[in-house]
Amino acid sequence: MTVDNDTICAIATGSGGAIGIIRVSGDNAITITDKIFTPAGHDRSPLQARNAYTVTYGQVRNAKGETVDDVLVSLFRAPHSYTGEDSTEISCHGSTYIQQQVMQLLIDNGCRQAEPGEFTRRAFLNGKMDLSQAEAVADLIASTSAATHRMAMSQMRGGISMRLAALREKLLKLTSLLELELDFSDHEELEFADRSELRHTATGINDEISRLASTFSIGNAVKSGVPVAIIGETNAGKSTLLNALVGEDRAIVSDIHGTTRDVIEDTVNIDGTTFRFIDTAGIRDTSDTIERLGIERTFKKISQADIVIWMIDATAQCADMTETSEKIIPLCKDKQLILAYNKTDVTNQPVRMVIDKLPLQTHEINISAKYGTNIGQLKQMLVTVACIPEIRQGDVVITNIRHYEALTLAHDAISRVIQGLDDGQPSDLVSQDLRDCLHNLAEITGGEITSEETLQNIFKHFCIGK
Numbered sequence: 388m389t390v391d392n393d394t395i396c397a398i399a400t401g402s403g404g405a406i407g408i409i410r411v412s413g414d415n416a417i418t419i420t421d422k423i424f425t426p427a428g429h430d431r432s433p434l435q436a437r438n439a440y441t442v443t444y445g446q447v448r449n450a451k452g453e454t455v456d457d458v459l460v461s462l463f464r465a466p467h468s469y470t471g472e473d474s475t476e477i478s479c480h481g482s483t484y485i486q487q488q489v490m491q492l493l494i495d496n497g498c499r500q501a502e503p504g505e506f507t508r509r510a511f512l513n514g515k516m517d518l519s520q521a522e523a524v525a526d527l528i529a530s531t532s533a534a535t536h537r538m539a540m541s542q543m544r545g546g547i548s549m550r551l552a553a554l555r556e557k558l559l560k561l562t563s564l565l566e567l568e569l570d571f572s573d574h575e576e577l578e579f580a581d582r583s584e585l586r587h588t589a590t591g592i593n594d595e596i597s598r599l600a601s602t603f604s605i606g607n608a609v610k611s612g613v614p615v616a617i618i619g620e621t622n623a624g625k626s627t628l629l630n631a632l633v634g635e636d637r638a639i640v641s642d643i644h645g646t647t648r649d650v651i652e653d654t655v656n657i658d659g660t661t662f663r664f665i666d667t668a669g670i671r672d673t674s675d676t677i678e679r680l681g682i683e684r685t686f687k688k689i690s691q692a693d694i695v696i697w698m699i700d701a702t703a704q705c706a707d708m709t710e711t712s713e714k715i716i717p718l719c720k721d722k723q724l725i726l727a728y729n730k731t732d733v734t735n736q737p738v739r740m741v742i743d744k745l746p747l748q749t750h751e752i753n754i755s756a757k758y759g760t761n762i763g764q765l766k767q768m769l770v771t772v773a774c775i776p777e778i779r780q781g782d783v784v785i786t787n788i789r790h791y792e793a794l795t796l797a798h799d800a801i802s803r804v805i806q807g808l809d810d811g812q813p814s815d816l817v818s819q820d821l822r823d824c825l826h827n828l829a830e831i832t833g834g835e836i837t838s839e840e841t842l843q844n845i846f847k848h849f850c851i852g853k
Contacts, residue, residue, distance in 0.1 A: 396493045397501035399852035404481040412474040420475040423492045439464040456485045471513030504849025518833025519547045534609045534778040546783040565818040586808045593801045600794040606786035612654045612663030613773045616688045619698035624729040627756040629666040689718040701728040723772040726751045793830045800824035
């Protein structure tokens with residue numbers, strides 16, 4: 388797969404800033420920039436005659452010779468640039484009008500507008516970074532906390548790549564030994580590798596792949612937010628609690644039963660941990676088709692959540708909870724369940740309800756979502772039960788579902804290798820499973836990526852200019 392020959396340009400900075408940067412990359416990047424740029428000062432030599440890593444002050448001029456803006460142009464030469472191509476970066480004033488004028492001049496002189504992520508895609512295709520590092524660029528831009536920043540930096544600096552390279556080296560050694568035996572298959576007595584030693588090495592590879600894959604639950608929670616479903620019967624105060632947790636009126640609050648009919652989500656950072664709160668439709672028997680669909684979505688969200696806050700109306704503590712609990716409790720198995728007794732401002736006394744067969748990881752708290760009573764304690768309880776370990780600089784944590792799926796397939800393949808060695812399978816069958824493991828690990832870094840569709844799917848989510 389090769390890079391096209393177009394020279395591309397894009398505004399690389401957001402709107403509203405004092406300075407704007409326009410990036411240009413491709414075979415004709417320097418030549419085209421020269422066409423619109425006039426250096427100032429004693430040295431009027433064109434950019435093409437200047438050294439790489441230099442910054443030149445001058446003016447961008449239009450076809451009439453009128454000055455569009457005073458700018459600085461940074462010069463990079465292939466292959467020592469972000470994309471691996473000749474590149475320039477034009478720093479101008481942050482005016483939207485000025486940036487658009489510069490862009491139009493570049494396009495008029497032979498550039499085209501870059502597609503989302505095209506600069507990073509070219510960096511990947513030109514061997515400046517592997518695919519996992521390229522994906523980390525988008526994660527770094529989108530990082531919203533110290534933990535997400537550390538994970539993205541580790542991945543962009545090759546943390547995952549180095550771990551996979553070590554695994555690949557071991558796999559290649561196993562594969563070469565087995566395939567050497569195949570080359571001498573007419574000599575059945577020849578065995579180039581001790582089977583017990585092969586199994587020991589394969590088991591070590593299997594353990595390492597498992598360890599990497601097991602970090603995905605933490606990485607996904609840190610990156611996307613720990614999913615917390617707020618559930619309960621109608622009018623228990625779920626929407627009021629969501630508004631109290633996120634600090635704004637995200638959900639409609641009403642005394643009318645069944646107001647919330649669809650799922651409402653919002654995220655909030657609590658002591659460095661991001662939580663994704665999900666307000667759901669109240670659980671009750673209803674003949675309303677739309678409300679019933681909302682309740683079905685509630686049960687689906689319970690199954691997808693790591694933590695469930697079950698809102699219970701403290702003013703109705705004598706009510707029979709059996710029917711509701713029979714629907715909720717089975718879905719909360721292996722989840723952290725918080726029983727939040729709401730409206731304690733009305734009862735003015737501690738509340739506890741007897742509910743059968745609660746999960747072992749069940750916690751209780753009395754709150755008033757309306758007046759904010761004990762909301763701070765509830766937030767601390769969420770941080771405690773989420774139990775997200777501290778992400779340190781350099782920690783290798785899987786955050787990408789594509790990487791996790793590839794690791795899962797690689798784990799399945801190496802497991803078949805171990806089973807094949809235990810069963811005394813022929814070397815050609817075991818070797819094929821080893822190649823499958825290698826292929827799936829290579830999918831992560833893009834070492835064997837051939838699908839244009841795969842690359843388009845990855846880079847379409849990037850911002851333009853990166």
